[in-house]
Amino acid sequence: MSEGIRDMVRETELSVKDLVYPIFVVPGQGVIQEVKLMPGVFRYSADMLPPVAKELKSLGIPAVLLFGVPEKKDSTASEAFSNDGAVQKAIATIKEAEPSLVVITDVCLCAYTDHGHCGLIKGGVVDNDSTLEVLAKVALSHAVAGADVVAPSDMMDGRVLAIRTALDESGYTNVSIMAYSAKYASAFYGPFREAADSAPKFGDRKTYQMDPANSDEAIREVGLDVEEGADIVMVKPALGYLDIIRRVKETFPVPVAAYSVSGEYAMIKAASAAGAIDEERAVLEVLTSIKRAGADMIITYFARDVARWLCTFL
Numbered sequence: 001m002s003e004g005i006r007d008m009v010r011e012t013e014l015s016v017k018d019l020v021y022p023i024f025v026v027p028g029q030g031v032i033q034e035v036k037l038m039p040g041v042f043r044y045s046a047d048m049l050p051p052v053a054k055e056l057k058s059l060g061i062p063a064v065l066l067f068g069v070p071e072k073k074d075s076t077a078s079e080a081f082s083n084d085g086a087v088q089k090a091i092a093t094i095k096e097a098e099p100s101l102v103v104i105t106d107v108c109l110c111a112y113t114d115h116g117h118c119g120l121i122k123g124g125v126v127d128n129d130s131t132l133e134v135l136a137k138v139a140l141s142h143a144v145a146g147a148d149v150v151a152p153s154d155m156m157d158g159r160v161l162a163i164r165t166a167l168d169e170s171g172y173t174n175v176s177i178m179a180y181s182a183k184y185a186s187a188f189y190g191p192f193r194e195a196a197d198s199a200p201k202f203g204d205r206k207t208y209q210m211d212p213a214n215s216d217e218a219i220r221e222v223g224l225d226v227e228e229g230a231d232i233v234m235v236k237p238a239l240g241y242l243d244i245i246r247r248v249k250e251t252f253p254v255p256v257a258a259y260s261v262s263g264e265y266a267m268i269k270a271a272s273a274a275g276a277i278d279e280e281r282a283v284l285e286v287l288t289s290i291k292r293a294g295a296d297m298i299i300t301y302f303a304r305d306v307a308r309w310l311c312t313f314l
């Protein structure tokens with residue numbers, strides 16, 4: 001009958017501490033560019049990030065997830081592991097401006113390859129094993145720049161072990177791995193591919209990302225990553241995959257991250273712009289559902305808004 005009683009018996013509480021804010025980073029200087037399909041989301045050059053880092057910190061958001069959007073693409077994704085790449089610069093800049101903000105970096109080749117796939121191509125198909133060496137180099141370059149956590153999102157088999165080995169051999173034993181373990185071949189990555197300019201130029205990602213119809217396969221994929229040394233495992237997307245989040249949480253004693261992806265963001269933005277739903281209520285409801293399903297942390301483009309909404313609510 002009252003808000004007070006509901007407060008006392010509420011089972012799930014969304015907290016700003018659960019949130020990870022994704023950021024797109026571009027080369028150059030003085031760049032702040034809105035992503036067309038994602039109103040309110042921007043691409044930044046590294047030099048523009050200190051105020052963003054400070055704002056996130058003051059809002060209580062503990063972590064960022066960085067994505068690089070390079071100038072130059074080639075068949076071997078060479079800019080992905082360049083020491084003065086946009087992401088490497090952004091890591092150093094953020095760590096200098098706000099050392100306690102946790103910096104997580106996406107490790108993938110799709111934005112860096114001229115064909116737009118997440119791995120190297122051999123004989124017209126994505127070649128798993130030669131891709132691992134490149135991913136390990138990328139992860140190491142992020143660790144050298146100061147990343148706290150590296151997050152491989154390519155879905156190649158064996159990448160967690162390859163990255164763990166490369167990090168350990170170079171003395172980066174304290175850099176953690178957040179593995180995109182159960183990543184589905186989803187229609188909901190559309191706006192991200194515009195933001196990161198990473199759509200595949202031929203074919204699709206079905207040979208390495210999972211079939212949305214499968215759930216046992218998610219358990220196998222997560223199991224492999226945990227065995228190989230993943231510290232945090234991820235389910236992606238989030239909203240259509242709450243059952244997977246719950247199953248992973250109940251099966252494995254490791255922290256589970258859920259990625260509420262670009263399409264989930266764009267969908268709520270469009271519906272609220274059309275006057276169909278209330279943005280704040282819809283976002284808080286969806287994120288609470290993701291947490292209720294079992295997620296320990298949520299990657300969301302709404303993180304800044306949510307932090308403000310939770311603040312005024314308190």
Ligand code: PBG
Pocket residue numbers: 106108110118153154188189190191192193198205260261262263
């Ligand atoms: C890279 C990657 C993708 C996303 C995160 N890392 C896109 C893809 O697989 O095409 C999607 C994130 C989002 O949609 O918000 N492999």
